[in-house]
Amino acid sequence: MVLRKARRLLFSLASLYLLVLVALAIAAPRVSPYSPTEQFLDRRFHAPGPANFLGTDNFGRDILTRILYGSRSALVVGIVTVSVALLLGGAVGLTAGMGPPALDSALMLLMDSVLSFPTILLAITIVSFMGYGLVQVMLALGIISSPIFARLIRAETLSIKTEGYIEAARALGTGPVKIVFRHIIPNIMSKVIVQCSLTFAQAVVVESSLSFLGVGIQPPAASWGLMLKDARNYLVQAPWMAIYPGLCLALTVLSFNIIGDSLSEQFNPRLNDS
Amino acid sequence: MSFIQYAAKRLLRLILTLFIISTIIFFVIRVIPGDPALIIGGVDASPSDIQAIRTKLGTDRPLSAQYAEFLWSVLHLDFGHSMISGEPVRSLILQRFPLTLTLAVLGLLIGILIAIPVGVLSAVKRWSGWDYLGLVFSQLGMAIPSFWLGILLLLLLAIKFPVFPLFGADSFISLVLPALSLGVARAAIILRHTRASMIEELSKEYVIAARAKGLPESVIRYKHALKNALLPIITIAGIEFGYMLGGAIIIEQVFSLPGLGRLFLYAIYQRDFPLIQGGVVFIAIVFSLVNFVADILYSIVNPKIRLE
Numbered sequence: 093m094v095l096r097k098a099r100r101l102l103f104s105l106a107s108l109y110l111l112v113l114v115a116l117a118i119a120a121p122r123v124s125p126y127s128p129t130e131q132f133l134d135r136r137f138h139a140p141g142p143a144n145f146l147g148t149d150n151f152g153r154d155i156l157t158r159i160l161y162g163s164r165s166a167l168v169v170g171i172v173t174v175s176v177a178l179l180l181g182g183a184v185g186l187t188a189g190m191g192p193p194a195l196d197s198a199l200m201l202l203m204d205s206v207l208s209f210p211t212i213l214l215a216i217t218i219v220s221f222m223g224y225g226l227v228q229v230m231l232a233l234g235i236i237s238s239p240i241f242a243r244l245i246r247a248e249t250l251s252i253k254t255e256g257y258i259e260a261a262r263a264l265g266t267g268p269v270k271i272v273f274r275h276i277i278p279n280i281m282s283k284v285i286v287q288c289s290l291t292f293a294q295a296v297v298v299e300s301s302l303s304f305l306g307v308g309i310q311p312p313a314a315s316w317g318l319m320l321k322d323a324r325n326y327l328v329q330a331p332w333m334a335i336y337p338g339l340c341l342a343l344t345v346l347s348f349n350i351i352g353d354s355l356s357e358q359f360n361p362r363l364n365d366s
Numbered sequence: 367m368s369f370i371q372y373a374a375k376r377l378l379r380l381i382l383t384l385f386i387i388s389t390i391i392f393f394v395i396r397v398i399p400g401d402p403a404l405i406i407g408g409v410d411a412s413p414s415d416i417q418a419i420r421t422k423l424g425t426d427r428p429l430s431a432q433y434a435e436f437l438w439s440v441l442h443l444d445f446g447h448s449m450i451s452g453e454p455v456r457s458l459i460l461q462r463f464p465l466t467l468t469l470a471v472l473g474l475l476i477g478i479l480i481a482i483p484v485g486v487l488s489a490v491k492r493w494s495g496w497d498y499l500g501l502v503f504s505q506l507g508m509a510i511p512s513f514w515l516g517i518l519l520l521l522l523l524a525i526k527f528p529v530f531p532l533f534g535a536d537s538f539i540s541l542v543l544p545a546l547s548l549g550v551a552r553a554a555i556i557l558r559h560t561r562a563s564m565i566e567e568l569s570k571e572y573v574i575a576a577r578a579k580g581l582p583e584s585v586i587r588y589k590h591a592l593k594n595a596l597l598p599i600i601t602i603a604g605i606e607f608g609y610m611l612g613g614a615i616i617i618e619q620v621f622s623l624p625g626l627g628r629l630f631l632y633a634i635y636q637r638d639f640p641l642i643q644g645g646v647v648f649i650a651i652v653f654s655l656v657n658f659v660a661d662i663l664y665s666i667v668n669p670k671i672r673l674e
Contacts, residue, residue, distance in 0.1 A: 306631075328532075345511070
């Protein structure tokens with residue numbers, strides 16, 4: 093019981109954090125008096141204080157402002173990645189689940205091969221050949237994240253396909269397309285939503301990792317990973333450059349993970365009983 | 367299915383996976399829009415310069431010929447020469463690999479040393495303070511990216527309390543923080559699996575039978591249940607080891623370690639395409655081999671899996 097209450101509280105806190113983050117990301121130009129990219133060389137390495145709540149960086153830019161603009165990058169990458177992965181993985185998963193077994197095996201073998209490869213490495217490789225930047229990162233992440241959706245949606249489709257109501261619909265002459273959209277998709281949504289939340293978290297981490305390595309979002313644009321890349325060179329002078337963007341990143345990932353876990357428990361209470 | 371049959375089947379799958387991965391890598395490299403020759407040549411290059419680079423890279427030949435040659439090079443582990451230094455890609459990779467491998471092994475060890483005791487304790491004392499602590503740790507471990515954890519460790523243990531060096535890989539001690547950053551992040555995942563596996567084991571009938579027989583609880587838990595619970599962890603550890611190799615790329619950048627990851631990143635910065643290609647294929651092969659070995663080991667300790 094205590095655990096259930098704690099989980100509910102965590103779920104509320106996580107949702108609240110993400111809502112505030114989205115609101116601040118949208119309202120960033122109104123909230124902050126500073127520009128995220130304009131450099132003030134006379135204000136370099138200012139410690140956190142009344143003028144700059146979280147301090148300034150090696151170009152005299154306000155850290156808080158850059159974190160807010162960085163959240164735009166993170167959220168956009170998350171949304172586009174999840175959408176691409178869902179569409180691509182959904183198409184493959186539904187085809188594999190509804191199609192002939194040979195096609196199913198072939199598609200799953202392909203998906204497993206991609207899944208069996210370290211995400212970050214595949215992302216770096218794709219991005220290094222497509223060129224760096226926001227669009228490339230989102231496309232690469234979307235493609236890489238699709239196999240997990242394909243696997244999930246295929247498995248769910250296969251198990252639902254044999255249910256009585258599907259057979260009844262088929263007996264009544266309902267076509268496969270209508271069965272997919274009317275009966276299968278609504279019934280697999282709960283698990284797909286949970287996966288969306290977890291994939292969103294992963295996308296945010298991989299985007300910041302790529303930007304940290306210098307092959308993701310390019311300067312002077314703001315990204316949490318890019319801020320940490322700069323911070324690495326000034327750990328002694330300006331530790332605040334490294335602490336706050338990373339904290340924001342970790343809290344965002346934590347929130348999406350908590351929401352994913354809570355939803356998964358909500359939809360399937362028995363599964364998470366252990 | 368006998369062990370030989372299982373191993374042969376698994377080997378066949380390994381070869382198939384490697385073939386598919388090589389094909390995916392080839393298409394990512396060759397078919398994705400963007401001509402490497404244009405990127406290498408830059409905006410000032412004349413058409414004849416571009417053509418010369420294409421000939422050097424072999425990108426002016428038909429795609430099928432390039433594909434055949436690529437597969438051949440993967441089979442031979444011969445990825446040509448670096449475009450920057452002219453050295454063979456294979457020897458460049460083999461020079462740098464030991465450091466990355468050491469880092470991944472240390473990371474895995476740290477991960478296991480944290481995850482298994484905490485996971486077992488969490489499972490045995492379910493819903494106790496210990497268990498909550500374990501749950502909090504695993505949530506935090508999954509949320510904190512390893513490269514930020516590395517930076518935090520540097521701030522704390524190299525700057526605030528200068529116990530460890532800020533840069534470089536001169537001695538074993540400089541590998542402690544990188545391995546810790548890698549290990550703690552992945553420990554969270556291993557911990558979750560250990561806990562779930564142990565809980566499942568403790569609910570099985572043989573545990574009830576052992577209790578009915580009057581065996582001491584400690585013998586039931588740590589002699590019988592633990593042994594069975596740890597079996598699936600072998601597979602998990604294999605997968606996690608692969609992720610350590612991937613994660614090492616970022617961690618080497620945080621700690622300025624001259625491993626495979628740094629080599630790979632420099633190859634990307636300098637557009638050294640043969641080196642990038644070789645690096646990806648090499649890591650893919652190592653990754654698949656590790657998973658193969660883990661599966662084979664698992665089938666030895668748990669023969670039941672061969673029936674599935």
